[in-house]
Amino acid sequence: xxxxxxxxxxxxxxxxxxxxxxxxxxxxxxxxxxxxxxxxxxxxxxxxxxxxxxxxxxxxxxxxxxxxxxxxxxxxxxxxxxxxxxxxxxxxxxxxxxxxxxxxxxxxxxxxxxxxxxxxxxxxxxxxxxxxxxxxxxxxxxxxxxxxxxxxxxxxxxxxxxxxxxxxxxxxxxxxxxxxxxxxxxxxxxxxxxxxxxxxxxxxxxxxxxxxxxxxxxxxxxxxxxxxxxxxxxxxxxxxxxxxxxxxxxxxxxxxxxxxxxxxxxxxxxxxxxxxxxxxxxxxxxxxxxxxxxxxxxxxxxxxxxxxxxxxxxxxxxxxxxxxxxxxxxxxxxxxxxx
Amino acid sequence: xxxxxxxxxxxxxxxxxxxxxxxxxxxxxxxxxxxxxxxxxxxxxxxxxxxxxxxxxxxxxxxxxxxxxxxxxxxxxxxxxxxxxxxxxxxxxxxxxxxxxxxxxxxxxxxxxxxxxxxxxxxxxxxxxxxxxxxxxxxxxxxxxxxxxxxxxxxxxxxxxxxxxxxxxxxxxxxxxxxxxxxxxxxxxxxxxxxxxxxxxxxxxxxxxxxxxxxxxxxxxxxxxxxxxxxxxxxxxxxxxxxxxxxxxxxxxxxxxxxxxxxxxxxxxxxxxxxxxxxxxxxxxxxxxxxxxxxxxxxxxxxxxxxxxxxxxxxxxxxxxx
Numbered sequence: 001x002x003x004x005x006x007x008x009x010x011x012x013x014x015x016x017x018x019x020x021x022x023x024x025x026x027x028x029x030x031x032x033x034x035x036x037x038x039x040x041x042x043x044x045x046x047x048x049x050x051x052x053x054x055x056x057x058x059x060x061x062x063x064x065x066x067x068x069x070x071x072x073x074x075x076x077x078x079x080x081x082x083x084x085x086x087x088x089x090x091x092x093x094x095x096x097x098x099x100x101x102x103x104x105x106x107x108x109x110x111x112x113x114x115x116x117x118x119x120x121x122x123x124x125x126x127x128x129x130x131x132x133x134x135x136x137x138x139x140x141x142x143x144x145x146x147x148x149x150x151x152x153x154x155x156x157x158x159x160x161x162x163x164x165x166x167x168x169x170x171x172x173x174x175x176x177x178x179x180x181x182x183x184x185x186x187x188x189x190x191x192x193x194x195x196x197x198x199x200x201x202x203x204x205x206x207x208x209x210x211x212x213x214x215x216x217x218x219x220x221x222x223x224x225x226x227x228x229x230x231x232x233x234x235x236x237x238x239x240x241x242x243x244x245x246x247x248x249x250x251x252x253x254x255x256x257x258x259x260x261x262x263x264x265x266x267x268x269x270x271x272x273x274x275x276x277x278x279x280x281x282x283x284x285x286x287x288x289x290x291x292x293x294x295x296x297x298x299x300x301x302x303x304x305x306x307x308x309x310x311x312x313x314x315x316x317x318x319x320x321x322x323x324x325x326x327x328x329x330x331x332x333x334x335x336x337x338x339x
Numbered sequence: 340x341x342x343x344x345x346x347x348x349x350x351x352x353x354x355x356x357x358x359x360x361x362x363x364x365x366x367x368x369x370x371x372x373x374x375x376x377x378x379x380x381x382x383x384x385x386x387x388x389x390x391x392x393x394x395x396x397x398x399x400x401x402x403x404x405x406x407x408x409x410x411x412x413x414x415x416x417x418x419x420x421x422x423x424x425x426x427x428x429x430x431x432x433x434x435x436x437x438x439x440x441x442x443x444x445x446x447x448x449x450x451x452x453x454x455x456x457x458x459x460x461x462x463x464x465x466x467x468x469x470x471x472x473x474x475x476x477x478x479x480x481x482x483x484x485x486x487x488x489x490x491x492x493x494x495x496x497x498x499x500x501x502x503x504x505x506x507x508x509x510x511x512x513x514x515x516x517x518x519x520x521x522x523x524x525x526x527x528x529x530x531x532x533x534x535x536x537x538x539x540x541x542x543x544x545x546x547x548x549x550x551x552x553x554x555x556x557x558x559x560x561x562x563x564x565x566x567x568x569x570x571x572x573x574x575x576x577x578x579x580x581x582x583x584x585x586x587x588x589x590x591x592x593x594x595x596x597x598x599x600x601x602x603x604x605x606x607x608x609x610x611x612x613x614x615x616x617x618x619x620x621x622x623x624x625x626x627x628x629x630x631x632x633x634x635x636x637x638x639x640x641x642x643x644x645x646x647x648x649x650x651x652x653x654x655x656x657x658x659x660x661x
């Protein structure tokens with residue numbers, strides 16, 4: 001009799017706590033507001049970075065964009081000026097090569113000079129690039145460049161920013177931008193998905209560690225972005241990779257920018273901007289905090305069946321490609337090379 | 340998945356196995372096991388002295404006078420080092436590519452993120468990612484060019500699935516190598532090369548002592564209840580996984596739970612068993628994470644004092660050299 005009562009209580013507790021957890025995420029909490037905040041956006045001269053910078057400017061933030069190309073930066077700054085909301089907004093641009101550690105530090109230093117040496121309230125790390133190719137055609141340079149343009153280009157900024165946050169005993173936010181290729185991988189991305197997975201690893205460790213400093217981390221996992229970078233990437237992408245990705249339409253940068261800012265406002269750690277990202281996110285959660293538990297269970301169930309089926313289809317496509325690939329390598333002199 | 344029930348188990352006997360990091364820890368344990376099973380074994384690592392004592396150990400488990408057991412000293416964190424090591428390793432075998440490459444070289448140096456420098460972050464990436472990636476690149480090119488069959492075995496760690504405070508430089512490298520293995524598993528369907536990747540947790544090896552030398556106290560505290568194994572114990576599980584054709588190899592309870600919870604798109608050897616592990620992780624991991632977060636939160640004051648004692652707040656150094 002007592003056992004039966006205990007079980008009943010246990011079930012009730014389970015149901016109530018599940019409902020609580022499910023509703024909790026829907027409860028309006030104090031949202032992060034960019035208005036008046038000093039926001040630092042890397043890769044801010046084009047693509048996702050520029051869209052994020054424009055969206056932040058529209059919401060009244062002070063925005064500093066950092067990238068390498070001065071011409072693109074000038075054009076980007078002009079676009080930010082067009083969406084200026086008030087004369088008080090500080091909108092600036094700086095040219096630095098963020099795959100270099102010291103330059104990443106110097107960039108933050110330069111940006112802070114416009115704000116009385118105060119470091120940004122939030123850092124949006126949108127810099128990055130992809131050069132897909134077959135692994136056996138890569139070399140030391142392309143592999144290094146791949147890691148530089150996916151991981152180091154955000155990691156150095158994160159390190160410089162975090163050190164200063166802690167030194168000055170203030171709190172802040174780090175926002176990384178990652179890819180579905182930070183959750184899983186695909187033929188052709190051997191120089192890209194490692195760096196993107198590395199970003200996930202960094203964000204995960206930092207989420208745990210930044211609790212010491214009352215600062216937060218966010219990281220968005222998006223699919224292909226309809227940007228100049230995407231056009232560039234597709235020029236050298238293996239045909240088989242293009243074929244596998246052909247059903248995925250790239251998303252407009254301003255749509256992703258909106259999702260990113262909304263995700264930061266909601267306090268989401270992993271930000272998944274669409275259905276597919278949510279399904280993959282929930283299928284590779286590990287110890288990452290859930291969003292809405294009930295929804296995540298649903299996404300995970302879809303992924304549980306859907307993802308293995310999708311993968312088998314892709315594997316089958318790759319297997320069928322063997323002969324064509326052998327011919328491709330032969331035409332490129334691969335089998336004769338002694339290098 | 341079903342195909343594996345009928346697949347012939349891979350037999351190392353008579354095969355040439357190249358083991359990096361083979362002079363100590365897990366690498367040495369795997370090398371010994373391969374020798375016991377009748378393989379020709381080539382061992383590469385940096386330290387010539389350790390290589391010498393490792394070779395003596397390998398000789399004690401030799402099963403036949405025909406086995407070719409060799410060792411070479413190379414640093415594998417550069418593409419050049421990896422290439423030269425591979426040249427040396429193939430030489431006694433008529434320049435033929437190894438049948439299997441076990442990449443077990445590497446080391447772990449945990450610390451607080453804010454105490455990292457450019458140099459320490461790069462070293463950690465070298466010791467988790469590049470030390471394997473360069474060998475994989477060199478070997479792959481040769482194996483594809485020569486149309487050889489073979490196996491490439493990577494290693495990551497629990498931290499390549501689930502990471503936490505103290506591992507901000509190490510976790511990325513372990514996750515990166517997982518991504519490389521995942522990419523190559525699919526890409527190498529184009530060739531006759533199998534990919535495997537093992538995920539050890541706590542192993543009582545010389546590497547573990549090195550790791551604990553810099554590990555933050557809070558990380559040690561969080562990990563204190565983690566079960567550990569010896570290098571020899573893990574080596575058995577690793578080799579079993581390779582022989583059975585498992586892609587992600589995780590021959591222990593926590594490893595299986597982590598792997599299944601992070602499965603994403605990676606294939607599993609047993610869909611139903613993995614779904615069970617996944618369910619356990621789904622419930623258990625958030626609870627674990629919340630307790631860890633709470634422990635970290637409780638550590639704030641002690642951490643502030645620690646940084647203060649190290650002069651962190653008074654430093655005005657605005658570069659990465661400190």
